Amino acid sequence: MFEGEGQAGESSPEESPEPWFGADRVAPRAGGGLFAGIVVNRPIDQVLTYHCGLRLAASIRPGQRVRVPLGRGNRPAVGYCVSVEQSPPDGLDPARLKEVIEVLDPAPLIDAGMLELTRWMADYYVCSWGQALDSAVPAGVRNQAGTRVGTFLLVPEETREALRDQTLKPRLSPKQAAALETLCRATGPLTIADVCRRARCTTAPILALRRLGLIHSVKRRVGLSEATEPDDVEGEGEPDLRVTNGPPVLPDSHPRGGSGPTLTPEQDAVMAALRPALAGDGFAPFLIHGVTGSGKTEVYLSAIEQAVARGREAIVLVPEISLTPQTIRRFRRRFDRVAVLHSHLSDVERHRHWQSIAEGEVQVVVGARSAIFAPTRRLGLIVIDEEHESTFKQETVPRYHARDVAVKRAQLERVPVLMGSATPALESWRNADRGRYVRLSMPSRVEGRPMPDVDIIDLRREKKFTGGLSESLRTAVHRALEDGGQVILLLNRRGFHTFVICPHCGGVVKCHACDVAMTHHKGRRLLLCHTCDAERPCPPACPSCGAQGLHYGGIGTERLEREVIEAFPGRVVRRMDSDTMRRPGSHEEVLAAFKAGEVHILLGTQMIAKGLDFPNVTLVGVVNADTALHLPDFRAAERTFQLVAQVAGRTGRGEKPGRVLVQTYTPEHAAIAHAVNHDYEGFVAVELPERLTYERPPFWRIARVIARGPEEAVVEEYMKRLGSALREAAEPSVRFLGPAPAPILKIRNLYRFHLHLRCLTARPLQTLLHAVPARVPPPGGVELAIDVDPTSTL
Ligand code: ADP
Numbered sequence: 063m064f065e066g067e068g069q070a071g072e073s074s075p076e077e078s079p080e081p082w083f084g085a086d087r088v089a090p091r092a093g094g095g096l097f098a099g100i101v102v103n104r105p106i107d108q109v110l111t112y113h114c115g116l117r118l119a120a121s122i123r124p125g126q127r128v129r130v131p132l133g134r135g136n137r138p139a140v141g142y143c144v145s146v147e148q149s150p151p152d153g154l155d156p157a158r159l160k161e162v163i164e165v166l167d168p169a170p171l172i173d174a175g176m177l178e179l180t181r182w183m184a185d186y187y188v189c190s191w192g193q194a195l196d197s198a199v200p201a202g203v204r205n206q207a208g209t210r211v212g213t214f215l216l217v218p219e220e221t222r223e224a225l226r227d228q229t230l231k232p233r234l235s236p237k238q239a240a241a242l243e244t245l246c247r248a249t250g251p252l253t254i255a256d257v258c259r260r261a262r263c264t265t266a267p268i269l270a271l272r273r274l275g276l277i278h279s280v281k282r283r284v285g286l287s288e289a290t291e292p293d294d295v296e297g298e299g300e301p302d303l304r305v306t307n308g309p310p311v312l313p314d315s316h317p318r319g320g321s322g323p324t325l326t327p328e329q330d331a332v333m334a335a336l337r338p339a340l341a342g343d344g345f346a347p348f349l350i351h352g353v354t355g356s357g358k359t360e361v362y363l364s365a366i367e368q369a370v371a372r373g374r375e376a377i378v379l380v381p382e383i384s385l386t387p388q389t390i391r392r393f394r395r396r397f398d399r400v401a402v403l404h405s406h407l408s409d410v411e412r413h414r415h416w417q418s419i420a421e422g423e424v425q426v427v428v429g430a431r432s433a434i435f436a437p438t439r440r441l442g443l444i445v446i447d448e449e450h451e452s453t454f455k456q457e458t459v460p461r462y463h464a465r466d467v468a469v470k471r472a473q474l475e476r477v478p479v480l481m482g483s484a485t486p487a488l489e490s491w492r493n494a495d496r497g498r499y500v501r502l503s504m505p506s507r508v509e510g511r512p513m514p515d516v517d518i519i520d521l522r523r524e525k526k527f528t529g530g531l532s533e534s535l536r537t538a539v540h541r542a543l544e545d546g547g548q549v550i551l552l553l554n555r556r557g558f559h560t561f562v563i564c565p566h567c568g569g570v571v572k573c574h575a576c577d578v579a580m581t582h583h584k585g586r587r588l589l590l591c592h593t594c595d596a597e598r599p600c601p602p603a604c605p606s607c608g609a610q611g612l613h614y615g616g617i618g619t620e621r622l623e624r625e626v627i628e629a630f631p632g633r634v635v636r637r638m639d640s641d642t643m644r645r646p647g648s649h650e651e652v653l654a655a656f657k658a659g660e661v662h663i664l665l666g667t668q669m670i671a672k673g674l675d676f677p678n679v680t681l682v683g684v685v686n687a688d689t690a691l692h693l694p695d696f697r698a699a700e701r702t703f704q705l706v707a708q709v710a711g712r713t714g715r716g717e718k719p720g721r722v723l724v725q726t727y728t729p730e731h732a733a734i735a736h737a738v739n740h741d742y743e744g745f746v747a748v749e750l751p752e753r754l755t756y757e758r759p760p761f762w763r764i765a766r767v768i769a770r771g772p773e774e775a776v777v778e779e780y781m782k783r784l785g786s787a788l789r790e791a792a793e794p795s796v797r798f799l800g801p802a803p804a805p806i807l808k809i810r811n812l813y814r815f816h817l818h819l820r821c822l823t824a825r826p827l828q829t830l831l832h833a834v835p836a837r838v839p840p841p842g843g844v845e846l847a848i849d850v851d852p853t854s855t856l
């Protein structure tokens with residue numbers, strides 16, 4: 063399929079002699095030139111060997127990007143140099159090798175450790191090494207964002223004034239206003255792409271602003287030092303401790319120190335277990351199972367202090383949604399140099415952070431999934447908070463799980479890794495059962511605070527129940543507010559009505575492009591596809607049979623908001639979901655208002671369920687605990703348990719006791735019954751045997767193969783062919799399920815079929831998937847995806 067490349071060199075990582083391990087320059091041999099192993103960001107499962115002439119041989123090193131001729135047409139492509147040697151791998155004829163065209167980076171972007179980690183990823187997740195490398199190095203670093211000529215947008219003072227006077231804003235569309243505000247807030251030059259990303263808009267509103275003369279664009283060269291300040295969430299009224307890009311500062315190796323509270327006995331016990339690992343030089347994985355509010359974060363901070371005191375750096379992974387000002391402030395209070403990597407960073411900011419981390423100016427890197435690739439110099443510790451979160455899994459190539467990559471990185475760099483959760487993933491729990499992770503427990507809350515009382519509201523018994531709130535929940539909200547408390551209501555569904563159905567033919571209104579029911583968004587007066595974001599106007603009649611009188615049903619957060627506003631007049635209600643939180647900063651604004659007591663009731667999707675710590679929340683209502691329970695996903699029960707347990711943890715965190723009410727139609731379900739009792743181990747005792755019986759993780763390993771294409775029959779035929787080839791080549795220990803249509807057959811007009819492989823160990827699956835699909839390539843128009851340890855089942 064990919065013949066005609068430079069020539070395949072080593073493709074078996076186990077046998078390669080790790081020639082790149084030292085990043086030192088290799089001297090050209092007497093005859094002239096060197097041989098470089100190159101990988102590219104394409105699905106080419108090989109290291110290609112190129113010759114490197116004398117001129118380039120002087121500068122080429124592993125970890126640099128190069129330009130090479132690729133394929134039969136010798137089209138120039140960018141690749142990563144992963145090895146440099148004096149002689150070509152055995153069996154390759156030096157005379158037939160192609161030449162490296164140029165070396166692109168003056169210095170290596172990637173060190174030996176990162177090369178090894180990405181090679182492991184390629185092998186484990188069945189992608190190419192080049193693809194793994196490309197995901198590890200941010201685009202802003204690859205293109206040296208901020209150090210070149212670019213087109214930047216400027217806001218003239220008149221526009222800023224008009225915006226402050228509020229005379230301008232009413233004349234702009236919401237998107238235009240968001241784009242303009244983003245530009246005004248920035249402390250350095252932004253490109254059009256930066257604004258699109260931050261204001262989550264297309265280029266259209268930005269171009270419109272320019273046409274209106276409200277902004278200008280200029281071409282200029284900016285260096286990293288004058289580029290934008292990191293746009294992370296501000297710490298309120300605190301000294302600015304952001305990493306700045308002044309001259310390189312040698313780390314003083316001291317945490318701010320002494321600012322932590324005296325540890326509780328439970329925290330002390332956990333620290334005692336961690337201390338030898340933190341002082342040592344070995345790989346040591348720990349799983350901290352600590353109930354919400356048990357003080358896990360405080361343990362992370364103490365552990366990081368130990369690492370920093372030794373002159374080491376720490377990486378802290380948290381779910382993107384937990385990168386709140388509250389979280390960030392806790393780290394900035396304790397450490398001088400904290401870099402926060404979140405998804406709203408511009409390329410320039412990301413590049414700057416990357417550089418300061420690589421130069422050793424940062425003590426603690428806090429970030430979401432991709433922060434696991436931070437180029438620390440002397441890594442001392444990795445922390446993964448909320449390790450059970452499925453957002454640690456990347457859903458595009460390479461489909462890696464940041465927790466598992468973190469454990470691998472810790473192993474390669476011989477450092478401790480600390481995973482923490484109130485509701486550990488069953489995979490992690492079993493790893494602890496098998497002795498692979500050391501389990502540490504924190505069963506009680508700090509300062510003897512009780513776990514909140516959780517009570518069930520059995521919706522089957524509630525009368526006169528039309529909206530989201532039962533009579534019992536309504537009464538409880540009323541009481542909590544009367545007593546001066548604040549209330550959180552969780553409903554994990556966006557929109558007003560969650561479906562539109564035709565009473566005549568029984569069909570639901572679906573997206574034109576997806577096999578998915580559309581959601582009614584009343585405020586925007588349209589139906590929205592939550593899979594592809596397509597919109598359509600509310601149809602006057604059934605699109606399939608033409609009957610009038612479509613029925614709108616189901617309840618989403620938008621409808622719940624209206625119900626709550628009507629039920630509690632005079633109370634301030636805010637909704638937090640991805641519809642109301644589009645603008646950057648809006649999340650922080652609402653949380654700040656809630657914290658200040660200006661908001662009485664906060665309602666929303668799981669966005670509000672995670673990591674928040676508000677002492678005055680005395681009631682949490684789960685409006686419908688069953689939303690995730692009946693999805694076609696073997697983790698449905700686990701997810702439901704996690705969600706209810708996590709949201710229950712949002713209350714009773716202060717002096718006042720907290721209460722949780724859970725509305726459900728299935729109170730007897732193990733996930734709900736055990737979440738109500740804060741009984742993780744009880745849930746595990748029911749769930750694990752089920753997983754074993756049905757041959758599911760954590761006992762069995764799964765790989766999922768998905769093909770998609772515009773023609774259903776073509777995709778189906780291909781998957782049958784691939785399925786047979788895989789079955790034929792598989793060891794007897796591998797079991798197959800499918801191929802079958804995916805639960806969502808069509809997304810964005812592409813038909814999807816999938817196949818599940820399972821085995822008690824992962825290796826046979828990976829070996830099979832590295833070998834067979836390359837021999838049975840998909841026909842034109844069909845794309846193939848391989849997902850090892852999948853979390854998505856749709
Ligand atoms: P978790 O991360 O397990 O939810 P946190 O570390 O956020 O728990 O701790 C819960 C609350 O208790 C926080 O407000 C935190 O500041 C406080 N806390 C944690 N450890 C201590 C301690 N040793 N002494 C006093 N307060 C503490």
Ligand code: ZN
Pocket residue numbers: 573574575576578591592593594595596810
């Ligand atoms: Zn759609």
